[in-house]
Amino acid sequence: MSRKSPYVIELSQEERRTLEERAAKYTLPYRDVVRARIVLMAAEGLRNDEIAARLSTRREVVSKWRKRFAERRLAGLEELPRRGRPAVFPPQTIVEVKAIACELPATLGLPFSRLSVADIRAAAIERGVVAEVSGTTIWRWLHADAIRPWCHRSWIFPRDPDFEPKAARVLDLYARTWEGSTLGSDEYVLSADEKTQLQALARRHPGRPPQPGACRRVEHEYRRCGTLAYLAAWDVHQARLFGRVESTTGIAPFGRLVDQVMSLEPYCSARQVFWIVDNGSSHRGRASVERLARAYPNLVLVHLPIHASWLNQVEIYFSVLQRTPRPPGRVPRALHRCPLRGDAGAGLPGRPHHPAQLHPTLSRTPPGTGGPLRDAAGPADPSGLGPPRHPRPRRRSHASLPLRVRPRVLPGPTSTPRW
DSSP: OOOOOSOOOOOOHHHHHHHHHHHHOTTSOHHHHHHHHHHHHHHTTOOHHHHHHHHTSOHHHHHHHHHHHHHHGGGGGSOOOOOOOOOSSOHHHHHHHHHHHTSOGGGGTOOOSSOOHHHHHHHHHHTTSOSOOOHHHHHHHHHHTTOOTTOOOOOOOOOOTTHHHHHHHHHHHHTTEETTEEOOTTEEEEEEEEEEEEEEEEESSOOBOOBTTBOOBOOSOEEEEEEEEEEEEEETTTTEEEEEEESSOSHHHHHHHHHHHHTSTTTTTOSEEEEEEOSOGGGOHHHHHHHHHHHOTTEEEEEOOTTOGGGOTHHHHHHHHHTSOOOOOOOOHHHHTSOTTSOHHHHSOSSOOOGGGTOGGGOSSOTTSSOSOOOTTSSOOOSSOSOOOOOOOOOOOGGGSOGGGOOEEOOSSSOOEEO
8 A cells, every 4th residue: 555645735826837838848858847847746746656657657757756856946957067077177267268259360360251160269279278178069169058159140320321221112012012002903012133154065076965874964165155134024922923034134134034024915005013122233223224114114113221132032043043953054045056155136036034944053944854944924935945066976987986895785676885
């Protein structure tokens, strides 16, 4: 027969609320949850063996935490300090190492942009803070205070004195509000910008698709075809994307993007079409507002605050493009027939293009497998885009090749040589 515990538990309202929160919180360590439940059940008058049976634990464990709570209340449910190996380094040494980690590399005489654990260790030994210490120990000290000198976060100081009212206009447009009134169903908001300095690379020989037992083959060598600019307009509320490739940025290339969008429905017949742009040279100042208003009376150009392109939603799309996987790309055939630095209208096709055909870092689909941009206005661009054609290299006889580079012929219906 089990005996009754001499420690009778009576809880205050504050203690009961705290223990019930701990017992119901699944993010706490399991030991803290069990201790809270032990005390709550003890407050209900249950014996230790009954509590142990309900919580699937031993009676000695229940007796221990019941006694600890009766003597020290909530503080008794915490872990007591345990004995361990004595500290090798005094607290003063740890503080000095952390202070070194909080300095800039330039103050330590290092030509780096960030500090590593090895740099902090070398600086601590050089200053005589410690005679020897391991990098793992330093990392553990820094981790205890969440000090990460190898990481950084950028910040920007608003330089526009009218930053708040200009940013408020843009944010209101994103929320479909303009000058205190809700936008109608025939009013649209577009976010536009340019992505410059895209490298146009062309492979000297076409790649080979994957096949059983072999991955896709891509020739390593390529040739540079200059740089291009990708202009894009993003319909914020309709999720429609319009883009085109130009040889450079400027008033004329941006005007062609505007013409491309404003010539389509529903924008050409809309009551108002708001274009959110930054303060780049292609669309800067009052002159750009008047120029576009003369060409399209329903177009309203809205400028972002100075040095605040990060408020432009199309930058999110450019960021996604930049971080997509990188299959090797090729330039369109039409770009081989025109000078990249010349007038865009002279050789570049006047239809939308997708940057996946121009630069490997912006490529989502391999060339020749649906590369042209399927614009929101209609089907894919049939303007001759695709991989460049190269003269077929003359094959050499297998017997004329050295033995170590002769192809391996696989058995099969085609007997395709494998290198």
